[in-house]
Amino acid sequence: MAKLFINCRQAHWLLSQQCDTRLRWYERLALRIHLRACDWCSIVARNFAYLSRAARHLDR
Secondary structure: OOOOOOOHHHHHHHHHHHHHOOOOHHHHHHHHHHHHHOHHHHHHHHHHHHHHHHHHHHOO
């Protein structure tokens, strides 16, 4: 069974992986649960999303 409660290090790793590939359903769920509980990681997630959008814009 997948681990649904992850720590910040695991959340950051999943955020990084999500930039390059689609996460498995249970990884997305674990990340979503963690981001709801952790303000710091939510900020990191927003930064990852911003950087991802900026990188896609540079590819044009």
